[in-house]
Amino acid sequence: MTTKRFRFVATMVITLIFLLAWVFPIVWSVLNSLKTDQDVLAYPPKLIFQPTLEAYRDVLFGSGSILPNLISSFVISIGTTVITMLMAVPAAYALARLRFRGKKFAGFYVLATQMLPPVGIIIPYFLILRNIGWIDTYQGIILIYLSFSLPFAIWLLVSYFEDIPFEMEEAAYLDGASRMRTLWRIIIPQVRGGIAVTIVFVFLNAWNEFLFAVVLSGNTVRPVTVAMFNFVSVEQTLWAKLAAVSVLAMLPVVILGIIAQKNIVKGLTVGAVKGGGRR
Amino acid sequence: MKPATATAGIATGTAASDLGRVLAQRERRFAAALLAPAFMALLATTTFPLLFLIGTSAFRMDLAMPFADGFVGLENYRTLLTDDRFWSSLLVSLVYTGATVVLQVALGLALALLVMDMKRGQGWFRVVAILPVVLSPAVVGMIWRTFMLAPEFGIVDYLAINAGLGSKNWLGDPLLAMISVIVIHTWQWTPFAFMVLLASLASLPEDIYEAARLDRASAWQRFRRITLPLLRPAIVMVVIMRTMVALTAFAAIFTVTGGGPGTATEILNLYAYRKSFTELSIGYGSALAVALLIVTLLISGVLFALRRAK
Amino acid sequence: MTGRGQVRFEDIVKMHGEFSALKGVSFDIEPGEFFALLGPSGSGKSTTLRILAGLDAPTSGRVFIDGRDITATDARDRDIAMVFQSYALYPHMSVYENIAFPLEMAKLPVAEIDVAVKDAARKVKIEHLLDRKPGQLSGGQQQRCALARAIVRKARLFLLDEPLSNLDAKLRMETRAELKKLQRSLGVTAVYVTHDQEEAMTLADRMAVFMAGEIQQVGRPAEIFAKPNSIDVAAFIGSPPMNLLAALFADGDVLIAGHRLKTALQAAGERDVVVGIRPGALRIAPDGLKARVELIEDLGDTKVLDLDCAGTAMRIRVGDESVPPEGAVISITARAQDIHLFDPTTRRRL
Numbered sequence: 001m002t003t004k005r006f007r008f009v010a011t012m013v014i015t016l017i018f019l020l021a022w023v024f025p026i027v028w029s030v031l032n033s034l035k036t037d038q039d040v041l042a043y044p045p046k047l048i049f050q051p052t053l054e055a056y057r058d059v060l061f062g063s064g065s066i067l068p069n070l071i072s073s074f075v076i077s078i079g080t081t082v083i084t085m086l087m088a089v090p091a092a093y094a095l096a097r098l099r100f101r102g103k104k105f106a107g108f109y110v111l112a113t114q115m116l117p118p119v120g121i122i123i124p125y126f127l128i129l130r131n132i133g134w135i136d137t138y139q140g141i142i143l144i145y146l147s148f149s150l151p152f153a154i155w156l157l158v159s160y161f162e163d164i165p166f167e168m169e170e171a172a173y174l175d176g177a178s179r180m181r182t183l184w185r186i187i188i189p190q191v192r193g194g195i196a197v198t199i200v201f202v203f204l205n206a207w208n209e210f211l212f213a214v215v216l217s218g219n220t221v222r223p224v225t226v227a228m229f230n231f232v233s234v235e236q237t238l239w240a241k242l243a244a245v246s247v248l249a250m251l252p253v254v255i256l257g258i259i260a261q262k263n264i265v266k267g268l269t270v271g272a273v274k275g276g277g278r279r
Numbered sequence: 280m281k282p283a284t285a286t287a288g289i290a291t292g293t294a295a296s297d298l299g300r301v302l303a304q305r306e307r308r309f310a311a312a313l314l315a316p317a318f319m320a321l322l323a324t325t326t327f328p329l330l331f332l333i334g335t336s337a338f339r340m341d342l343a344m345p346f347a348d349g350f351v352g353l354e355n356y357r358t359l360l361t362d363d364r365f366w367s368s369l370l371v372s373l374v375y376t377g378a379t380v381v382l383q384v385a386l387g388l389a390l391a392l393l394v395m396d397m398k399r400g401q402g403w404f405r406v407v408a409i410l411p412v413v414l415s416p417a418v419v420g421m422i423w424r425t426f427m428l429a430p431e432f433g434i435v436d437y438l439a440i441n442a443g444l445g446s447k448n449w450l451g452d453p454l455l456a457m458i459s460v461i462v463i464h465t466w467q468w469t470p471f472a473f474m475v476l477l478a479s480l481a482s483l484p485e486d487i488y489e490a491a492r493l494d495r496a497s498a499w500q501r502f503r504r505i506t507l508p509l510l511r512p513a514i515v516m517v518v519i520m521r522t523m524v525a526l527t528a529f530a531a532i533f534t535v536t537g538g539g540p541g542t543a544t545e546i547l548n549l550y551a552y553r554k555s556f557t558e559l560s561i562g563y564g565s566a567l568a569v570a571l572l573i574v575t576l577l578i579s580g581v582l583f584a585l586r587r588a589k
Numbered sequence: 590m591t592g593r594g595q596v597r598f599e600d601i602v603k604m605h606g607e608f609s610a611l612k613g614v615s616f617d618i619e620p621g622e623f624f625a626l627l628g629p630s631g632s633g634k635s636t637t638l639r640i641l642a643g644l645d646a647p648t649s650g651r652v653f654i655d656g657r658d659i660t661a662t663d664a665r666d667r668d669i670a671m672v673f674q675s676y677a678l679y680p681h682m683s684v685y686e687n688i689a690f691p692l693e694m695a696k697l698p699v700a701e702i703d704v705a706v707k708d709a710a711r712k713v714k715i716e717h718l719l720d721r722k723p724g725q726l727s728g729g730q731q732q733r734c735a736l737a738r739a740i741v742r743k744a745r746l747f748l749l750d751e752p753l754s755n756l757d758a759k760l761r762m763e764t765r766a767e768l769k770k771l772q773r774s775l776g777v778t779a780v781y782v783t784h785d786q787e788e789a790m791t792l793a794d795r796m797a798v799f800m801a802g803e804i805q806q807v808g809r810p811a812e813i814f815a816k817p818n819s820i821d822v823a824a825f826i827g828s829p830p831m832n833l834l835a836a837l838f839a840d841g842d843v844l845i846a847g848h849r850l851k852t853a854l855q856a857a858g859e860r861d862v863v864v865g866i867r868p869g870a871l872r873i874a875p876d877g878l879k880a881r882v883e884l885i886e887d888l889g890d891t892k893v894l895d896l897d898c899a900g901t902a903m904r905i906r907v908g909d910e911s912v913p914p915e916g917a918v919i920s921i922t923a924r925a926q927d928i929h930l931f932d933p934t935t936r937r938r939l
Binding site: 011014015018019021022023024025026028029032041043044045086087088090091093094095098099100101103106109110113114115116117118119120121122123124125126127128143144146147150151154179180204207208209210211214215225226228229232237239242243246249250253254256257258261264265268269 | 303305306307309310311312313314316317318320321323324325326327328329331332335390393394397400403404405406407408409410411412413414415416417418419421422423424425426427429431432434437466470471474475478516520523526527529530533534548551552555556561564565568569571572575576579
């Protein structure tokens, strides 16, 4: 069975190359973040070196610390997540379970809003926020983040609400529970898992956003994805520090991604499956 | 119906449908109350900006020269039609989108098929595939621009030198820069296609393959005649989703080349941004954004038609 | 508490758009009765139950409970408890919390709730499971939990929507008997939806047979079995189903495949009829209808023979004693009172 053996080896080699290709840029950044500036610039590139946390100390506590930017990122992401969930959970429940005229249209509208190119939203928003003095404020950024986090969260949650049998509401109704109480006591506890997954993805998307952040941030509010540009300039690039900042910016989302591992396909394809089916 | 009960029927008809109406009305009100906050927010953050954008596109609005501002009607759109930079950015958009989507789907599908039958190590793939996908495109762009592609420092350049190709200015040469941004986008999002297609492959019923094997279909025939048709919905879905994202990619290019060198990697999205926020011509930038919306709608219309066709 | 739980349906019509799910349904249920709504799926029996519960509103007609018109009354004010086919247990609550939920909604004091919950759990024998979550229970235990949640409120009406259909055959038989005992001991009126005629026959005091949105027959199970008033009811009730064959009626006899059988109907003249004979009522006897044995189905204590009688398929149920081999030609007959006659056009009993 030499052909079988050859096929096995070929498969292994190809898959290993891909695994390496995907891991390498990330691992390389981590390694560089643990080097001194000399080690980073060494030629040929050094794989074995004396690791140091100097770069992290510098970017976190040195002059031009990115600590405020990390805080900005967290405030924006958590704020967006909280507000999004407060609005999306009730809306998704209504879209998934209640009967009312215009329901199809409402569902389609939520989906259609995602067709708008972000650049088309940020131009008018920039003008409006500039007039009311909301540039470089948390409320300005969080408000516009709703434009993408809400449709996403609504559609992801709808898929979880739809999994609950209709008898749940009917049983609770006959048991004498009001609609609001049914939602709160009977339905929401059953979609806790789905809500957790949605929270992870909304946070992740908010953390990773760049275009809106670049336009709307300033000296007070500047998330880390924007702030990392300070370490790259025409004159010089602060390699080790840049690597450390990159790693810090990656850390929360990688942790969340691994936590949500099993649900990642569902989270990434939300709306597409459903949306197409509803047309 | 007997005449004696006919009148009773009418009378009870009202009582009966009353309950139905009350229930339906209660449900409608509850739904309205639950939907109101989200829909107000969506109206304010998507629909209203869209109308505002269309409005702005009919003005000359220059933040650098506010004295010249004023209503110009369709002037911006007329300019756009004869703007070489617009047409070239549209071309760059189409090349970038087409290349990245085709590469992602082809590589993702090939890998999914390879990994599908792997007994061990599939778990590793699943974990590793998550990494690029959850990262911010801005961070990804930054890492590639520096640690991977920087001349005489990045690993790619190091490999190129050792392979005898010599050091290249990966992001300074128009063609190489275009290839680079396509590779970066493909690197980040192939795992997405891979994961979706792998999940879809795993959900295909095993017995179909056993039946096909009994029918003596070769591996290639099984792929062409069974796997591919069954996978088609998933593939089309990936194509649609990735096309929408690639058309409006921003951070992935902005952080790497900024659209350069010159306008070599300036997709329409980036052109609209640069015009509005770098050159501060908000009016013309708005017209470009509207053009991008129209292009997006046209392409998605074609893709959805493709999806519906069988 | 006599007179509690009396139900009256008056000309109930339910339209789903153009489709009429119920076409004018009327019946009465006496207090304390175990009443079954029997019919194939889509016949309107579940819709009837949902209208009684208040989950759906009828398009027209009236519903009374204990003499009061409750057609427009909210479900929560009807004092009705229901067991769902899927049980609809709240998966995130313990068995105790599930049973307590309706009382909690009624704002009963905690001490009272505790007594009532434990009492209900004892009645269905799940008092040792109160701390479990529904997911940790077997199908039978889940079903009991659903029962407990329904009886805990001591409602005047107890609705059951195919409560046994998710249990395996053996458990279903056991639960059936217990359900009947429970209902008797509580003295509550029970309305029971099922598509399983055997279940309805064994459980119900009276039952209504539904077909295509209409009630075909209401009565005690034995009555309906003995005197089905239409071809459809005759075909639906009894297992194996009644043999139905076209025949010619002539002066009190029927002619089947050239053979004459006496009937209980005394009428002169000739007409086309549909003859119904239950497999158990057919007997092997000389000088009867000639039929060939096609297949023998062995049910253990009895056997069912598939027969070919001049091109018409028939079935006969026989005991162990006299089983002819497959392929044999036998002669069968039936007593006059076991022969049901139906009109082929109106499908009603003659």
